[in-house]
Amino acid sequence: xxxxxISRRAFLGALGxxxxxxxxxACKAIPIGGGGASATSGTVxxxxxFTPVGTNDVRDxxxxxxxxxxxxxxxxxxxxxxxxxxxxxxxxxxAAWSAGSAPDISLFSPANIAPALLLGSVEDLTPxxxxxxxxxKEDYPKVWWDVGTYNGKKYIAPLLLFGALPxxxxxxxxxxxxxxxxxxxxxxxxxALQAIVKDGQGRPPTDPAFDESSVKVWGxxxxxxxxxxASIPYFNTFIVERLGKQMVEPPDWKADRWITPEAIxxxxxxxxWVTKDRIQPKSTLNMNLSDADKFFASGLCAAYNFxxxxxxTARKNMxxxxxxxxxxxxxxxxxxxxxxxxINHWSMGVSSKSKNKEAAFTVMDFWLTKAADIxxxxxxxxxxxxxxxxxxxxxxxxxxxxxxxxxxxxxxxAVPDLSAPVRTDDILLEAYHxxxxxxxxxxxxxxxxxxxxxKLLSQVPxxxxxxx
Amino acid sequence: xxxxxxxxxRVQPAAVARKRRVDWLPxxxxxxxxxxxxxxxLLPTLYGAVVSLYxxxxxxxxxxxxxxxxxxxxxxxxFWSGLRVSVIFSFFSVVLTVAVxxxxxLLANRALALVPTFRTVVVMPWVTSYVVVYLIFKxxxxxxxxxxxxxxxxxxxxxVGWLTDPFLAMASLIVVDTWRAxxxxxxxxxAGLQTIPHELYEAxxxxxxxxxxxFWSMTLPLMKLPLTxxxxxxxxxxxxTLVAMLVLTGGGPGRxxxxxxxxxxxxxxxxxxxxxAASIAMFIFALNLVLAAGYVRxxxxx
Numbered sequence: 001x002x003x004x005x006i007s008r009r010a011f012l013g014a015l016g017x018x019x020x021x022x023x024x025x026a027c028k029a030i031p032i033g034g035g036g037a038s039a040t041s042g043t044v045x046x047x048x049x050f051t052p053v054g055t056n057d058v059r060d061x062x063x064x065x066x067x068x069x070x071x072x073x074x075x076x077x078x079x080x081x082x083x084x085x086x087x088x089x090x091x092x093x094x095a096a097w098s099a100g101s102a103p104d105i106s107l108f109s110p111a112n113i114a115p116a117l118l119l120g121s122v123e124d125l126t127p128x129x130x131x132x133x134x135x136x137k138e139d140y141p142k143v144w145w146d147v148g149t150y151n152g153k154k155y156i157a158p159l160l161l162f163g164a165l166p167x168x169x170x171x172x173x174x175x176x177x178x179x180x181x182x183x184x185x186x187x188x189x190x191x192a193l194q195a196i197v198k199d200g201q202g203r204p205p206t207d208p209a210f211d212e213s214s215v216k217v218w219g220x221x222x223x224x225x226x227x228x229x230a231s232i233p234y235f236n237t238f239i240v241e242r243l244g245k246q247m248v249e250p251p252d253w254k255a256d257r258w259i260t261p262e263a264i265x266x267x268x269x270x271x272x273w274v275t276k277d278r279i280q281p282k283s284t285l286n287m288n289l290s291d292a293d294k295f296f297a298s299g300l301c302a303a304y305n306f307x308x309x310x311x312x313t314a315r316k317n318m319x320x321x322x323x324x325x326x327x328x329x330x331x332x333x334x335x336x337x338x339x340x341x342x343i344n345h346w347s348m349g350v351s352s353k354s355k356n357k358e359a360a361f362t363v364m365d366f367w368l369t370k371a372a373d374i375x376x377x378x379x380x381x382x383x384x385x386x387x388x389x390x391x392x393x394x395x396x397x398x399x400x401x402x403x404x405x406x407x408x409x410x411x412x413x414a415v416p417d418l419s420a421p422v423r424t425d426d427i428l429l430e431a432y433h434x435x436x437x438x439x440x441x442x443x444x445x446x447x448x449x450x451x452x453x454x455k456l457l458s459q460v461p462x463x464x465x466x467x468x
Numbered sequence: 469x470x471x472x473x474x475x476x477x478r479v480q481p482a483a484v485a486r487k488r489r490v491d492w493l494p495x496x497x498x499x500x501x502x503x504x505x506x507x508x509x510l511l512p513t514l515y516g517a518v519v520s521l522y523x524x525x526x527x528x529x530x531x532x533x534x535x536x537x538x539x540x541x542x543x544x545x546x547f548w549s550g551l552r553v554s555v556i557f558s559f560f561s562v563v564l565t566v567a568v569x570x571x572x573x574l575l576a577n578r579a580l581a582l583v584p585t586f587r588t589v590v591v592m593p594w595v596t597s598y599v600v601v602y603l604i605f606k607x608x609x610x611x612x613x614x615x616x617x618x619x620x621x622x623x624x625x626x627x628v629g630w631l632t633d634p635f636l637a638m639a640s641l642i643v644v645d646t647w648r649a650x651x652x653x654x655x656x657x658x659a660g661l662q663t664i665p666h667e668l669y670e671a672x673x674x675x676x677x678x679x680x681x682x683f684w685s686m687t688l689p690l691m692k693l694p695l696t697x698x699x700x701x702x703x704x705x706x707x708x709t710l711v712a713m714l715v716l717t718g719g720g721p722g723r724x725x726x727x728x729x730x731x732x733x734x735x736x737x738x739x740x741x742x743x744x745a746a747s748i749a750m751f752i753f754a755l756n757l758v759l760a761a762g763y764v765r766x767x768x769x770x
Contacts, residue, residue, distance in 0.1 A: 088737070091737040094526055094740075095527075098526055098527040098528075115526075115740055118525065118526075119525065119526050119528075211626070212627075213617075213621065213626040213627035213628075214621070214626075214627075225717075225718045225720060226717070226718035226719045226720035226721075226726070227714060227718035227719055227720075227730075227734070227738075228718055281611065281612060282611065282629055282632045283610065283611035283612050283629070283631075283632055285632045285720060285721050286606075286610075286611070286631040286632050286717065286718075286720070286721075288718075295612070298613075300612055300613070422739060423738055423739060426734070426738055429720075430720075430722060430723065433720050433721045433722040434722040434723075436721070437632065437633070437634055437720075437721040437722055437724070438634065438721075438722055456739050456741070459523075459741065
């Protein structure tokens with residue numbers, strides 16, 4: 001039977017062409033230069049972990065409201081939303097950028113802005129921001145301008161600028177004879193939390209017979225699972241308090257201070273909360289951010305470290321009166337002044353390969369208007385970024401007054417979370433885990449972390465290290 | 469590859485030409501698969517091999533470094549720790565999965581009224597999404613309010629750090645993986661069991677053989693090949709496992725549950741060390757090739 005009348009050569013040619021077609025198409029999709037699109041038209045792809053199409057976060061609701069206003073004002077600009085998990089947003093952006101399919105705008109955190117910069121994937125926003133009206137420029141505090149500024153160029157525009165402060169369930173502390181506004185030193189902190197924790201037999205953590213498995217309310221919790229974006233709780237705070245410098249900094253980004261006596265002592269104090277003081281459960285080693293937020297909201301611990309980024313969502317789910325949970329300032333070693341508040345952020349960056357940069361800037365600017373700032377504050381409980389927004393009477397209501405506590409803390413001593421050229425979080429967390437679960441001496445664990453970080457840092461060409 | 473046909477001298481030239489004509493239909497039938505596999509599996513694998521020989525900045529190849537990335541990973545204690553975790557996890561998980569799967573297959577092979585329901589129920593863990601299974605177990609194994617510890621505490625026992633103790637975290641991963649994968653083993657082994665003629669058992673019973681004797685002297689020898697195939701397939705799957713660790717433990721506590729696959733993922737996406745990550749990938753690929761070669765050989769021996 002004659003089955004096919006084509007030669008082997010023709011067949012293989014056709015096969016090759018079939019294989020090449022998708023590749024050719026993929027190559028065609030790679031932009032080869034800047035676009036010349038109109039400023040008020042086109043499609044902008046926006047990747048974030050909270051978007052108008054999301055449903056499980058109050059920030060989704062705020063985004064939706066801002067988007068609706070945007071559509072009214074700019075009907076010719078279409079925004080295509082890409083919702084993704086916050087833990088992997090940086091990797092996804094960089095992979096997409098490398099493949100020529102990056103969204104025009106993506107959110108960046110301190111964990112991923114420096115690697116994205118090293119890749120050259122983020123547009124310098126300075127020329128565009130220079131064109132802003134002076135009133136707008138002045139309305140943003142210095143920290144907003146400092147975040148994501150390298151070598152004098154600003155690459156990202158913070159959409160959420162938030163700190164994290166200790167939150168305490170006041171009534172539990174009162175029952176234990178403690179006053180939360182008097183926790184000024186880290187020693188006060190340990191003692192107050194130890195006064196809260198009791199096992200099923202009513203024994204405190206200082207009792208040798210203390211039974212961890214029967215504790216109903218722990219003192220403190222913090223997410224600390226590997227690969228969850230977590231790091232050693234309060235480590236940078238301790239280092240800044242004791243050494244006056246961040247754990248890594250420009251110009252050299254070296255981690256020498258991780259193995260200083262101050263750092264070893266700090267990590268000893270922090271790990272003791274789990275191993276010796278027993279105010280923090282070992283189960284935190286397996287918690288991601290969402291688990292830990294729920295742990296506090298369920299009433300399983302008396303103190304927590306909340307950022308205003310996730311507090312409003314957790315507040316809606318609290319199994320106790322949310323007004324009983326109050327924010328206080330960060331303790332310090334000597335209690336002479338409050339500890340520094342780290343300033344974290346989720347910021348908008350524009351792809352350097354965007355074909356519609358003008359439209360992307362229009363979108364970015366709209367998300368930075370005062371109206372959007374207030375919308376995120378009112379709908380999603382976020383800290384406003386603009387100085388003028390704080391005068392809104394909304395923040396005078398008792399349930400919203402926490403925002404002013406954060407603002408006061410920032411005015412006194414704010415330390416922006418720096419984006420190191422090598423991620424430090426999981427390296428430090430590995431050391432933290434090994435100290436707690438494998439009894440590795442603190443000095444050895446920190447030395448290993450230092451060695452690993454230093455080796456990775458050495459892979460980054462010196463001329464490419466981001467500078468302030 | 470050229471094709472030559474030995475032509476007996478008595479065959480007519482026209483017949484030779486007809487014999488030489490290649491039947492292209494089978495090639496056309498498999499062509500889509502070949503194209504898809506080439507584009508999505510073969511080319512990335514080859515590219516991975518290339519990347520493993522370069523110093524890379526994310527996906528940009530900077531300098532050819534030969535085998536430096538391989539030397540780097542082989543002298544890194546994290547690699548050996550990862551290999552140890554991979555081997556321990558794979559070994560115990562495969563052995564348990566095959567044992568449980570075989571037990572379930574023997575039960576499902578019986579002509580009992582409830583067998584269809586039993587088969588359906590048993591297969592459910594396998595057809596459920598991996599991530600969903602692991603998230604459910606993350607809750608079940610949670611120290612503070614996980615189902616298992618709540619039950620233990622209710623009956624007067626102490627709560628156990630299933631996912632926070634290095635040894636127990638690994639044991640938990642193995643048990644959860646066994647629970648999820650045993651139905652897969654069961655399906656494959658059940659197929660093998662159903663090829664054994666029932667008459668053999670009847671004859672053995674007539675000769676006075678006990679159930680245990682039949683199992684030991686007939687079932688097990690006749691199931692040797694299916695069992696070996698399942699062992700090899702599961703070993704390949706388990707050596708590549710990533711999701712279980714990523715969801716349940718994140719590789720912790722410490723590095724206690726960080727297998728090579730997760731180490732590779734972290735090198736690539738935490739630290740953007742694509743060269744070393746590709747080297748680890750190639751090492752895992754080589755392990756898989758060895759196992760796959762064994763699998764193919766087994767199939768041929770059948």
